[in-house]
Amino acid sequence: MNWNSLQKIDIRVWYVLLVLSLFIPLLKPLGLPLSISKDVKTVYDTIEALKPGSYVIVSPSYSPGTDAEMWPQHAAIVEHLMRKKAKIIQVSLDLSSVMYAERAWKTYGPKFDQKYGEDHIIMPYKAGLDVVIAAMGRDLKALYAEDYYGTSTKNIPLMQGISGIKDVALVIDFMPGNTLVDYLRQIESVYHIPVTGGVTGVCIPTMMPYVQSGQCRGLLGGMRGGAEYELLINSPGAAIGGMDAQSLSHVLVIVAIALGNIGYLASRQKGGGGK
Amino acid sequence: MSTSSGVWVAAILTIFAYTYLYKDNPFFKFAEHLFVGIGAAQAIVMGYQNIVEQAWRPLVTKGSWWMIIPLALGLLLYGRFTKSRSAALLSRLPIAFLVGLAAALSIRGALDASLVRQVVATMTPMKTITDWIFMLAVVTTISYFFFTAFGRVGILKNTAEVGRWVMMVAFGAAFGNTVMARMSLVIGRLQFLFGKWILIMK
Numbered sequence A: 001m002n003w004n005s006l007q008k009i010d011i012r013v014w015y016v017l018l019v020l021s022l023f024i025p026l027l028k029p030l031g032l033p034l035s036i037s038k039d040v041k042t043v044y045d046t047i048e049a050l051k052p053g054s055y056v057i058v059s060p061s062y063s064p065g066t067d068a069e070m071w072p073q074h075a076a077i078v079e080h081l082m083r084k085k086a087k088i089i090q091v092s093l094d095l096s097s098v099m100y101a102e103r104a105w106k107t108y109g110p111k112f113d114q115k116y117g118e119d120h121i122i123m124p125y126k127a128g129l130d131v132v133i134a135a136m137g138r139d140l141k142a143l144y145a146e147d148y149y150g151t152s153t154k155n156i157p158l159m160q161g162i163s164g165i166k167d168v169a170l171v172i173d174f175m176p177g178n179t180l181v182d183y184l185r186q187i188e189s190v191y192h193i194p195v196t197g198g199v200t201g202v203c204i205p206t207m208m209p210y211v212q213s214g215q216c217r218g219l220l221g222g223m224r225g226g227a228e229y230e231l232l233i234n235s236p237g238a239a240i241g242g243m244d245a246q247s248l249s250h251v252l253v254i255v256a257i258a259l260g261n262i263g264y265l266a267s268r269q270k271g272g273g274g275k
Numbered sequence B: 001m002s003t004s005s006g007v008w009v010a011a012i013l014t015i016f017a018y019t020y021l022y023k024d025n026p027f028f029k030f031a032e033h034l035f036v037g038i039g040a041a042q043a044i045v046m047g048y049q050n051i052v053e054q055a056w057r058p059l060v061t062k063g064s065w066w067m068i069i070p071l072a073l074g075l076l077l078y079g080r081f082t083k084s085r086s087a088a089l090l091s092r093l094p095i096a097f098l099v100g101l102a103a104a105l106s107i108r109g110a111l112d113a114s115l116v117r118q119v120v121a122t123m124t125p126m127k128t129i130t131d132w133i134f135m136l137a138v139v140t141t142i143s144y145f146f147f148t149a150f151g152r153v154g155i156l157k158n159t160a161e162v163g164r165w166v167m168m169v170a171f172g173a174a175f176g177n178t179v180m181a182r183m184s185l186v187i188g189r190l191q192f193l194f195g196k197w198i199l200i201m202k
Helices: A003-007 A011-027 A038-048 A064-083 A097-108 A130-138 A179-191 A201-212 A222-232 A238-269 B005-021 B026-061 B065-081 B085-090 B092-122 B129-144 B155-197
Strands: A055-060 A087-092 A120-125 A168-175 A195-199
Touching: A003 A238, A011 A238, A011 B155, A038 A064, A038 A195, A038 A222, A055 A064, A055 A097, A064 A087, A064 A097, A064 A168, A064 A195, A064 A222, A064 A238, A064 B155, A087 A097, A097 A120, A130 A179, A130 B092, A168 A179, A179 A195, A179 A201, A179 B092, A195 A201, A195 A222, A201 A222, A201 B092, A201 B155, A222 A238, A222 B155, A238 B155, B005 B026, B005 B155, B026 B065, B065 B085, B065 B092, B085 B092, B129 B155
Parallel strands: A055 A087, A055 A168, A087 A120, A168 A195
Antiparallel strands: none
């Protein structure tokens, strides 16, 4: 057998196999079991411990590029917060994230009989990332003089019941970048307000030191984190639907790595000088 | 099939983008240029709105005269695009201001959150095998970063080698997470194509 050929399989063959490994389980789910990780359970328990009427800052800091990973996490958490009757203040640190704040409100607000202005408020985008987060800590009301729709926050009942960041029970950020770390530095560390959140798969290694030290109260990681949370709140959505496809595609990647290395090692043993 | 024109546009552009997997082609180029153009346009509009809402409007309607300061600093930034050397030098003022502000803000929380409490969390009692592995990984990785001659001889040479392997395991885990993230993005697109466009998936 020409082992070297294992290293020379056309990349487009792998693309076709990858699409099939993703498409088939999406169309016909395999029902592979899904376990709940400790970090996701910690996020769930933190929200479960909130008293009705607690103020929670929800910060979707993502854009359409990471929609597939972040939206399921964001949606599941907002649904859980509404079940707990928390008062939600959605803030946006990314240009495009206001539309996700609005989408979450429009999807779940009517379902849980929430009133805009009393139970929920959406703040406009503010440029500056950690500068904005620091300003939230210093004077939340001065930073957001108007909501996303241009109404003065002085006339919004939800904001009349809050004096500043010290009245906030929890901050939840959804980040594909570094905003969750910024919240830990500017809010958790300075004002000792609990902070948690969800991140893309790429950002999990960045956040793990903060989770293990207890600074970040648990973590949802990637689509998998969203799927686990959907399972915990018993509200299956897009993330659970994608888990079988994710598992099968990972099997394909492992097979590709194994075949490539078998080809390399075998051709080297034969003196073929595999590359 | 979906009847929404927005869904159709998004679906067709998604397919155009994926045609690159076969080879570079005009459909991919069209989608790529459209994406870059729309992204730039959105950034310009949002930037303009930020200036108007956060500085210009308070200045002219509320008499917040101090908004002249950020506006002037912002204008000075463009000095580096002129041929005048003195104007280019002036652009350093807002840059120095931004760097100083960012450093001051970061240091405030970073020292505690990213240094002190991380060091404290590392000093855990050695109760389980995981604690021992953790300690070994931290010590050997730090020993890898002794760059003096002293750091590359004797026992430190061996611990640095172990530290190198520990880092490679960490990089492997990070890459695994990246693969997972990229697969999720493809799944998201497939769920859109077959769930919202062709409507053959729940």
